[in-house]
Amino acid sequence: xxTGLDINGGEELTERQMDVLNAVLRLLxxxxxxxxxxxxxxxxxxxxxxxxxxxxxxxxxxxxxxxxQASKVRVAPVDRARLDMASLTASLxxxxxxxxxxxxxxxxxxxxxxxxxxxxxxxxxxxAIVLENGRLAMGRRLKPVLLAGREAGLLAxxxxxxxxxxxxxxxxxxxxxxxxxxxxxKPTDAEIGRDAAEATRQFLALYGAQTGAATAGL
Amino acid sequence: xxTGLDINGGEELTERQMDVLNAVLRLLxxxxxxxxxxxxxxxxxxxxxxxxxxxxxxxxxxxxxxxxQASKVRVAPVDRARLDMASLTASLxxxxxxxxxxxxxxxxxxxxxxxxxxxxxxxxxxxAIVLENGRLAMGRRLKPVLLAGREAGLLAxxxxxxxxxxxxxxxxxxxxxxxxxxxxxKPTDAEIGRDAAEATRQFLALYGAQTGAATAGL
DNA sequence: ACCGAACCGTAACGTACGGTACGGTTCCTG
DNA sequence: CAGGAACCGTACCGTACGTTACGGTTCGGT
Numbered sequence: 001x002x003t004g005l006d007i008n009g010g011e012e013l014t015e016r017q018m019d020v021l022n023a024v025l026r027l028l029x030x031x032x033x034x035x036x037x038x039x040x041x042x043x044x045x046x047x048x049x050x051x052x053x054x055x056x057x058x059x060x061x062x063x064x065x066x067x068x069q070a071s072k073v074r075v076a077p078v079d080r081a082r083l084d085m086a087s088l089t090a091s092l093x094x095x096x097x098x099x100x101x102x103x104x105x106x107x108x109x110x111x112x113x114x115x116x117x118x119x120x121x122x123x124x125x126x127x128a129i130v131l132e133n134g135r136l137a138m139g140r141r142l143k144p145v146l147l148a149g150r151e152a153g154l155l156a157x158x159x160x161x162x163x164x165x166x167x168x169x170x171x172x173x174x175x176x177x178x179x180x181x182x183x184x185x186k187p188t189d190a191e192i193g194r195d196a197a198e199a200t201r202q203f204l205a206l207y208g209a210q211t212g213a214a215t216a217g218l
Numbered sequence: 219x220x221t222g223l224d225i226n227g228g229e230e231l232t233e234r235q236m237d238v239l240n241a242v243l244r245l246l247x248x249x250x251x252x253x254x255x256x257x258x259x260x261x262x263x264x265x266x267x268x269x270x271x272x273x274x275x276x277x278x279x280x281x282x283x284x285x286x287q288a289s290k291v292r293v294a295p296v297d298r299a300r301l302d303m304a305s306l307t308a309s310l311x312x313x314x315x316x317x318x319x320x321x322x323x324x325x326x327x328x329x330x331x332x333x334x335x336x337x338x339x340x341x342x343x344x345x346a347i348v349l350e351n352g353r354l355a356m357g358r359r360l361k362p363v364l365l366a367g368r369e370a371g372l373l374a375x376x377x378x379x380x381x382x383x384x385x386x387x388x389x390x391x392x393x394x395x396x397x398x399x400x401x402x403x404k405p406t407d408a409e410i411g412r413d414a415a416e417a418t419r420q421f422l423a424l425y426g427a428q429t430g431a432a433t434a435g436l
Numbered sequence: 437a438c439c440g441a442a443c444c445g446t447a448a449c450g451t452a453c454g455g456t457a458c459g460g461t462t463c464c465t466g
Numbered sequence: 467c468a469g470g471a472a473c474c475g476t477a478c479c480g481t482a483c484g485t486t487a488c489g490g491t492t493c494g495g496t
Binding site: 168 | 330333334338345386394
């Protein structure tokens with residue numbers, strides 16, 4: 001009753017346990033939330049008893065999977081020294097491209113779907129986890145870059161949260177919601193690269209120190 | 219076996235049937251996809267036998283509900299004659315405001331949640347219906363305005379689809395995905411008005427004929 | 437007044453699946 | 467080699483819920 005429930009921050013997972021979570025992830029992509037504990041056990045070649053010992057219950061298994069996958073998205077921060085327009089543009093494009101790749105991936109779609117499906121319930125953990133490690137983590141990652149850009153006189157904005165949300169909108173547009181709803185619009189790498197560059201260009205047009213000060217909400 | 223399955227285009231629903239669908243809608247908001255046929259029958263004060271006779275099965279009931287709700291979103295088109303910058307701005311702000319109100323509403327959130335939850339399955343109807351009557355309908359509605367704006371020399375863009383998607387991103391930003399994931403960010407009317415105006419201003423900065431031609435992807 | 441259609445309320449059926457129990461196997465330790 | 471921990475595979479249990487069946491009631495038409 002007391003084991004297997006320590007699914008909080010950065011818990012330690014054995015190799016075997018990660019194999020199990022990988023199986024869950026694949027099943028999630030294939031069948032969505034309809035996966036059964038029996039199917040997981042069969043796919044992972046383990047017993048249901050083990051699943052329950054390790055993860056508590058079905059919800060715990062899903063939570064562990066989402067959390068584990070989310071923990072993989074860590075990316076290196078940017079060095080705030082020596083920032084010019086070229087490196088700022090490159091950073092933004094990199095962010096945009098990474099983000100578009102993530103939200104277009106099958107695993108991200110599957111994970112967001114199950115998190116959204118469970119978001120209306122009392123156990124609202126999945127949605128919060130995905131939000132925390134998706135949208136919010138991206139904000140925490142990008143805001144230092146924006147602030148450094150402002151400090152270097154390259155950007156002009158009043159609130160970094162507002163500036164970030166605009167960038168988010170320019171990058172994501174309608175891609176995520178369409179994919180979540182089952183639309184077949186999965187962009188190619190080339191399209192992602194083009195869209196990332198375009199979004200960055202537009203963002204700089206709005207928030208660049210020279211061009212866009214009038215529209216930056218000052 | 220053959221009755222109750224004519225749930226396609228604009229089928230005719232009796233008053234009583236709409237009462238039932240309203241009950242489904244309320245239950246969907248309250249408990250999400252976990253609603254049971256028994257609960258629907260109780261809430262609507264009808265028998266389960268009637269539900270099955272009218273709507274075929276659970277999926278048919280959900281589909282009818284989504285379709286019925288979607289059919290309510292119709293809005294009057296804009297007259298393309300006599301378009302100046304003021305009326306264009308007003309139109310765009312109106313669109314933005316309407317859209318933000320829709321995606322922030324409890325019913326929209328509930329409907330999108332159930333549609334997304336079912337989007338990974340073979341019966342992908344719900345996602346397609348929501349997409350068709352949400353994002354895509356908004357595009358069909360707004361594009362004539364954009365084209366009229368270009369014709370009047372107020373806007374500059376190459377592809378109306380691209381321009382619309384940018385507008386979509388500037389308006390929606392991260393609001394919808396956050397709400398779907400259970401974040402408590404429901405904006406007030408005042409915030410929606412401010413955000414709609416801001417998004418419109420930014421869009422005109424990017425695609426206005428004078429200011430933004432360089433960034434319009436020409 | 438009578439009939440049948442439509443519908444309500446509820447009981448009942450079948451099944452899928454979450455969760456548990458248990459016997460058998462592997463493997464590690466002393 | 468003995469003992470035990472961990473785990474696999476599977477059978478089993480309980481329940482929730484989709485779906486069906488059925489008796490009783492209302493109501494419009496003749």
